[in-house]
Amino acid sequence: MKNIFLSIAISTVFLTVSCSSESDDFIETDPQLPKLYDFNYNLHSSLNQYYKDSIKSIIGRLEKIMPMKPYIEISTNKQVYGASVYSWKKGVTKPYESLIGDTDQCICGYINNNLVMSLQMTEDNLNGDGKFKYALLAHEFFHLYQHYNSKGLDLSHFWLIEGQAATIESLFVKENYFDSNYLKNFLNKDIILFDNAIKKVSDYEGYGEKENGDITVFMILSLSKILQTEGYSEEEAFKMIFVDFWKSSPQNSNWKTKFKEIFSLDVEEFYQKLNNYKDNPESVIPSSNLMIKKIFN
Ligand SMILES: [Zn+2]
Numbered sequence: 675m676k677n678i679f680l681s682i683a684i685s686t687v688f689l690t691v692s693c694s695s696e697s698d699d700f701i702e703t704d705p706q707l708p709k710l711y712d713f714n715y716n717l718h719s720s721l722n723q724y725y726k727d728s729i730k731s732i733i734g735r736l737e738k739i740m741p742m743k744p745y746i747e748i749s750t751n752k753q754v755y756g757a758s759v760y761s762w763k764k765g766v767t768k769p770y771e772s773l774i775g776d777t778d779q780c781i782c783g784y785i786n787n788n789l790v791m792s793l794q795m796t797e798d799n800l801n802g803d804g805k806f807k808y809a810l811l812a813h814e815f816f817h818l819y820q821h822y823n824s825k826g827l828d829l830s831h832f833w834l835i836e837g838q839a840a841t842i843e844s845l846f847v848k849e850n851y852f853d854s855n856y857l858k859n860f861l862n863k864d865i866i867l868f869d870n871a872i873k874k875v876s877d878y879e880g881y882g883e884k885e886n887g888d889i890t891v892f893m894i895l896s897l898s899k900i901l902q903t904e905g906y907s908e909e910e911a912f913k914m915i916f917v918d919f920w921k922s923s924p925q926n927s928n929w930k931t932k933f934k935e936i937f938s939l940d941v942e943e944f945y946q947k948l949n950n951y952k953d954n955p956e957s958v959i960p961s962s963n964l965m966i967k968k969i970f971n
Pocket residue numbers: 813817835836839
């Protein structure tokens with residue numbers, strides 16, 4: 675009996691490997707893991723019903739565009755089954771603090787086998803006209819997707835991680851709420867000192883308080899333009915940035931090598947090329963017909 679089971683297991687491995695060049699496919703189909711990525715919701719009574727419904731429906735929509743499966747983290751061997759979402763309106767106390775700690779807006783830690791998505795919303799976020807309350811959901815969802823593709827997000831790199839999440843949130847707002855100013859605000863020369871920022875651009879590799887931190891969106895969009903000049907379509911270029919780079923499982927020790935492998939470009943060379951776009955930052959805005967779902971299908 676044991677041998678039959680073993681031979682089935684081996685043929686499953688063989689089939690999986692022979693169907694795909696992705697070495698991580700076997701991990702994704704590991705029989706110990708649940709089949710579906712789990713989202714569960716802890717939405718506090720301080721939120722209005724409209725926003726509670728928005729959280730679930732927006733995350734549901736994003737899941738269809740960027741599907742994920744349970745996985746095993748490469749460096750910790752931890753099984754990740756999904757995400758537990760905690761959201762509340764900012765007040766005197768944090769209602770979930772005893773469970774998830776003193777968090778604001780982040781993917782921060784785990785509850786059992788789920789990553790924690792913490793969504794603290796201010797009164798202004800919730801009741802103002804701004805699109806931030808929706809954009810934040812796309813932003814934090816994309817961080818989960820970075821974790822999923824890299825099997826644990828073993829990189830603490832500000833411009834690649836946050837620049838991408840902010841780019842996705844902007845594209846999401848443009849596409850779903852017809853607001854292209856949201857993205858343009860990330861490229862505003864009156865707010866960002868492009869010359870100063872590009873001179874010290876490697877500072878944006880690390881987290882921490884940053885002047886001109888919004889330049890990270892410009893960096894991601896410029897990378898897409900550079901890839902397009904090499905012959906990739908716009909969708910292909912963004913897919914390389916948003917998916918392929920993370921699938922290479924970059925770590926702090928090797929991310930520059932992975933960057934070169936995926937984009938055929940040295941990081942230092944990329945930093946220099948930013949100068950080609952800085953005088954007209956809006957020139958890196960994606961074409962108006964770019965759809966998020968076309969990037970990920
Ligand atoms: Zn973020």
